[in-house]
Amino acid sequence: MGTNGHGALERRRSGALVKRTESAERIITPVGDIYETSDAFVVKLDMPGATKESIQLNVEPGSISVRAAVGPFHAERSTILMDEIGRKSYFREFTLGQGISHNDVQAQFEDGVLTITLPKTEESKAREIKIKS
Amino acid sequence: MLVRFDFPRMFDDLLEEVSLSDFMPVNGRFPAIDLAEHANEFVAIAELPGVKKEDLKITLENDVLTLKGERKPYEIPQDARVLQNEMRVRTFSRSIQLPSEVDAKNISAELKDGMLRIVMPKSERMRARQIEIR
Numbered sequence: 001m002g003t004n005g006h007g008a009l010e011r012r013r014s015g016a017l018v019k020r021t022e023s024a025e026r027i028i029t030p031v032g033d034i035y036e037t038s039d040a041f042v043v044k045l046d047m048p049g050a051t052k053e054s055i056q057l058n059v060e061p062g063s064i065s066v067r068a069a070v071g072p073f074h075a076e077r078s079t080i081l082m083d084e085i086g087r088k089s090y091f092r093e094f095t096l097g098q099g100i101s102h103n104d105v106q107a108q109f110e111d112g113v114l115t116i117t118l119p120k121t122e123e124s125k126a127r128e129i130k131i132k133s
Numbered sequence: 134m135l136v137r138f139d140f141p142r143m144f145d146d147l148l149e150e151v152s153l154s155d156f157m158p159v160n161g162r163f164p165a166i167d168l169a170e171h172a173n174e175f176v177a178i179a180e181l182p183g184v185k186k187e188d189l190k191i192t193l194e195n196d197v198l199t200l201k202g203e204r205k206p207y208e209i210p211q212d213a214r215v216l217q218n219e220m221r222v223r224t225f226s227r228s229i230q231l232p233s234e235v236d237a238k239n240i241s242a243e244l245k246d247g248m249l250r251i252v253m254p255k256s257e258r259m260r261a262r263q264i265e266i267r
Contacts, residue, residue, distance in 0.1 A: 034217040037210050044207070046220060048180040048247030073178045073248070078169035081232060085167045085180060112182035112247010113207075 026088040030066070030114075039125055041100065041118040047090050048112035049073065055114060059105045065093040066114065099124025163227045164200060164249075173260060175231060175253045182247035183207070183220070189244065191251065193237050199228040200249070233259050 030045040047055065049070035058065045071087035074080065096102065099121050106117045164179045179200055181189065189202040203224050209215075235253040242251045 031219040032217060033215070033220050035209055035213040035215045037213045041216075042213075044220065046182040046247070048182040049178075051246055073167060073250075074169040074176060075171065078171050078176065080167065080169050081175075082166055082168035082177075082229065084165040085178060109246070111184065112180070 026086070027091050028088050029092050030090045032092065039120055041120070043094065043116040043118065045090075045092060045114045045116075046112065047109075047114050049085065050090060050109070050112070050114070052109045055107075055109060057105075057107050057114075057116065059102050061096075061102055063093060063095055064102075064105070064116065064118070065091070066116070067091045162222045162225050164225055166200075166227060166229055168229065168231075170232070173255055175235060175255070177229070177249075177251045177253070179227070179249040179251075180247065181225070181244065181249050184225075184244070184247070186244050189249070191240075191242055191249075193235070193240065193253075196231045196234060197228050198231055198251070198253075199226070201226045235259075 030047050032046070033044040035042050043064075045066060047066075047068055047070075050068040054070065055066065055068040058067075067090060069087075069089045071085065073085065096118065101119045101121045104119045106119075108115045108117075164181055166177055166179045169176045177198065181200075181202075181204075183204045184202060185205065188205060189200065192199045192201070201224075204220075204222060206223070231253065234256040236256045240251060240253045242249060244250075
């Protein structure tokens with residue numbers, strides 16, 4: 001899941017430092033946070049410019065992938081003076097471990113941030129063990 | 134005295150502190166901006182994911198457009214365990230010089246889906262000048 005520094009470096013390589021050419025589509029790895037609660041894993045991805053309709057979320061046993069094409073944001077006839085956003089696609093994939101109820105995955109898109117909730121299966125939820133005296 | 138030089142960690146820390154991406158627009162500290170010119174207006178778009186309208190300030194001074202604000206942290210349950218934290222940027226600021234005078238009173242801005250769109254009509258003077266050239 002790219003929790004180490006290596007993942008971050010890879011992100012830079014695939015995102016920030018990618019060369020922009022007209023012919024090749026720019027694919028950006030969206031920046032993401034992940035946290036775990038007692039009953040779910042929550043993934044948050046920055047995808048500014050995407051819309052609820054443009055996001056494709058694919059959930060399979062063992063993996064989850066997100067993609068969205070964004071732009072162009074300007075009328076065709078306009079003269080572009082600064083071009084840092086342009087057209088691009090977001091893509092990011094995560095490997096899911098055992099114990100995720102992949103049929104119950106939920107997603108929400110707000111302020112350009114995609115939130116994916118991956119509920120744990122009943123068997124994989126933490127249980128408190130009562131200690132008998 | 135035992136001195137241990139923890140090179141790999143130091144290098145990692147350094148990477149965290151001064152990563153190249155801090156200077157790249159995608160990082161968020163300096164939001165990425167596109168600027169387009171139309172016949173009668175300039176249109177700027179900026180990437181501001183997770184930013185609320187009330188936490189963003191847009192100013193215009195001497196043809197310099199400045200976006201400044203804060204991305205407030207999202208709510209996270211108390212018992213949550215953070216596994217990956219890449220959205221570290223909290224405050225952001227970016228200024229761009231506009232190529233010509235704009236009509237400051239009629240600037241409009243809209244923040245939607247993490248994308249800010251600012252429409253800045255060219256000033257009467259600039260528009261008049263354009264007509265003269267023709």
